[in-house]
Amino acid sequence: MQSMLKAIREQSSSFNKKELELAEFIAANPHSVVRMSITELAEQSHTSPATISRFCKTFHFSGFADFKMKLAADLAQPPVEMTYQDIVAGNPLNEIIAAIEKNHIRSIMDTTHLLDYRQLQLALLALRSARQIDLYGVATSGIVAHDFYQKLVRIGKRASIFSDSHMQVTSASTLKEGDVAVGISYSGETPETIDALRCAKENGATTISLTKYGSTTLAGISDVQLFTSSLEEGVRRGDMASRIAQLHVIDILFTGMVSEHFDEYVPRLEHSFQMVKKYRKEKGR
Numbered sequence: 001m002q003s004m005l006k007a008i009r010e011q012s013s014s015f016n017k018k019e020l021e022l023a024e025f026i027a028a029n030p031h032s033v034v035r036m037s038i039t040e041l042a043e044q045s046h047t048s049p050a051t052i053s054r055f056c057k058t059f060h061f062s063g064f065a066d067f068k069m070k071l072a073a074d075l076a077q078p079p080v081e082m083t084y085q086d087i088v089a090g091n092p093l094n095e096i097i098a099a100i101e102k103n104h105i106r107s108i109m110d111t112t113h114l115l116d117y118r119q120l121q122l123a124l125l126a127l128r129s130a131r132q133i134d135l136y137g138v139a140t141s142g143i144v145a146h147d148f149y150q151k152l153v154r155i156g157k158r159a160s161i162f163s164d165s166h167m168q169v170t171s172a173s174t175l176k177e178g179d180v181a182v183g184i185s186y187s188g189e190t191p192e193t194i195d196a197l198r199c200a201k202e203n204g205a206t207t208i209s210l211t212k213y214g215s216t217t218l219a220g221i222s223d224v225q226l227f228t229s230s231l232e233e234g235v236r237r238g239d240m241a242s243r244i245a246q247l248h249v250i251d252i253l254f255t256g257m258v259s260e261h262f263d264e265y266v267p268r269l270e271h272s273f274q275m276v277k278k279y280r281k282e283k284g285r
Contacts, residue, residue: 005027009027020046022052027043059214074227107245108244120226124221134181135141136181137190144210144243145161148254170194175203177205184246188211188218202224209224
């Protein structure tokens, strides 16, 4: 199942009657929808252009044309035979290794297909010019936020990360225009992350969210929305594939920052590496 269609099905419980009719029509006729005008789709789905426009904005598209472009790109992707594999009691080690490998590869592939280059460019522009970068995330998403923090510090960017929700809001309250706040949450509904990002936005910071694909509270309050695959399903028990997908996007952002300012950031990376090497206490010393 394609990523967009899966996300639409996941959100179906929150749709009103007309939105549900539209979603069901799109899911049943995706290849036809990409060739329709908004008026044609409204007629055939028994909805209205206004409903279609609202529906598209729910999934963070600027309009129906943008939605069709992304849907067409999603449909153009070759079908992937691999499916996510859940934890099975008593599995032999060789099968566990193969299953985890497939899950991670699939997660990266699905997330890559979802990347919006315009949103990535906006995120990179904000991060490169940021005076201060705040990173928010809890549990597994907090681990991903810490990974990004370590990368940013190594290239000399001023960044902060707190595991305490009160400190997250405290730090967010000190941000202002020219600063950036990044909220990471697979579900997009983590209350602590939402509060911190909303506080940062109220104080003038540019806000970036990294969530699963679809309509979420965190993405809805963000200036820039980045998405990972939402196809993990059963393996959410260990947040394994979702963590790999989030790290995939973080690595893209970091590499994009360094590549753009190679002559500035690479010497900083080398300098930080040499300083750690110089002062690290080796075993046996």
